Amino acid sequence: MLDFRLKVFYTVARRLSFTKAAEELFISQPAVTKHIHELEQQLGMALFERSGNKIKITRAGQVMLKHADDIFTSYRNMEYEINQLKHAQGGLLPLGASTTIAQYFIPPLLAKFNQRYPEVTSSLISGNTEQIEQALFDKSIQLGLIEGRSKNPVLKYVEFAKDEIALIGNVNYDYGDNNGPLSATDLKSIPLLMREHGSGTLEVITDELKRLKLKLTDLQIAMYMGSTESIKSYLHHAPCAAFLSLQAVKRELEAGEFKILPVKNFRLVRKFHFIHLQGQQDKLAQLFMRFAKQHTGMETA
Numbered sequence: 098m099l100d101f102r103l104k105v106f107y108t109v110a111r112r113l114s115f116t117k118a119a120e121e122l123f124i125s126q127p128a129v130t131k132h133i134h135e136l137e138q139q140l141g142m143a144l145f146e147r148s149g150n151k152i153k154i155t156r157a158g159q160v161m162l163k164h165a166d167d168i169f170t171s172y173r174n175m176e177y178e179i180n181q182l183k184h185a186q187g188g189l190l191p192l193g194a195s196t197t198i199a200q201y202f203i204p205p206l207l208a209k210f211n212q213r214y215p216e217v218t219s220s221l222i223s224g225n226t227e228q229i230e231q232a233l234f235d236k237s238i239q240l241g242l243i244e245g246r247s248k249n250p251v252l253k254y255v256e257f258a259k260d261e262i263a264l265i266g267n268v269n270y271d272y273g274d275n276n277g278p279l280s281a282t283d284l285k286s287i288p289l290l291m292r293e294h295g296s297g298t299l300e301v302i303t304d305e306l307k308r309l310k311l312k313l314t315d316l317q318i319a320m321y322m323g324s325t326e327s328i329k330s331y332l333h334h335a336p337c338a339a340f341l342s343l344q345a346v347k348r349e350l351e352a353g354e355f356k357i358l359p360v361k362n363f364r365l366v367r368k369f370h371f372i373h374l375q376g377q378q379d380k381l382a383q384l385f386m387r388f389a390k391q392h393t394g395m396e397t398a
């Protein structure tokens with residue numbers, strides 16, 4: 098229904114690449130160039146500045162991109178409302194989730210959602226909190242799910258679930274005083290694995306450690322790692338410990354492979370949040386948020 102050339106422009110503007118736009122749209126690069134050239138001729142203004150293999154959006158392109166955002170949002174909402182009149186739910190729902198949520202929390206929720214609304218085509222990308230926020234800015238997703246505490250004024254944050262983080266170790270090794278909770282001093286002597294900078298998990302751990310008057314520089318950081326799965330695999334083979342989501346290590350705790358290492362005065366329950374751009378909310382994203390509320394018992398209003 099939409100002018101395909103507008104979709105081509107929108108994709109090029111988001112990717113800032115004719116090649117990547119062609120791959121995403123499943124058309125040839127010359128076809129992308131042709132559509133952009135026709136649009137520029139029609140408007141009488143250049144939409145992109147070309148410098149070698151790089152392109153930059155012009156002021157005219159920025160104006161067009163702003164209105165294209167509104168058009169595509171309106172189009173998705175129109176499609177949603179028309180489907181409702183037909184007693185159906187349909188459309189595209191691109192989601193992004195920070196790593197822990199994407200790996201351990203959202204798959205069962207998405208499975209239930211897709212069974213309940215088979216006409217909705219959902220997709221999921223994962224990354225750390227900063228990457229998911231950037232995906233929203235780039236308009237490559239409509240809704241994000243993160244575990245960080247960052248507060249960007251351009252984004253709206255809506256709590257939808259909670260998760261506990263604890264210090265986890267290998268059952269084959271001893272850590273500090275086995276007769277009671279670890280002290281802040283004990284914690285300084287244990288080699289620790291940490292998630293990478295930019296991770297929502299690292300953010301909330303750093304904040305909680307401040308309550309114990311500990312900084313990351315006070316600790317023995319054996320390694321920063323890019324995923325929870327990498328940390329878990331490392332823990333199987335070394336006398337290290339790591340602050341991990343209890344959901345992420347549920348199987349290993351039940352199997353007796355890992356153990357919880359209590360830390361005195363340390364209890365970290367973090368909040369999972371939906372995030373979307375302020376003032377912009379996709380109808381299908383609202384549907385998914387309501388569905389998540391029903392299946393997690395949290396208010397998302």
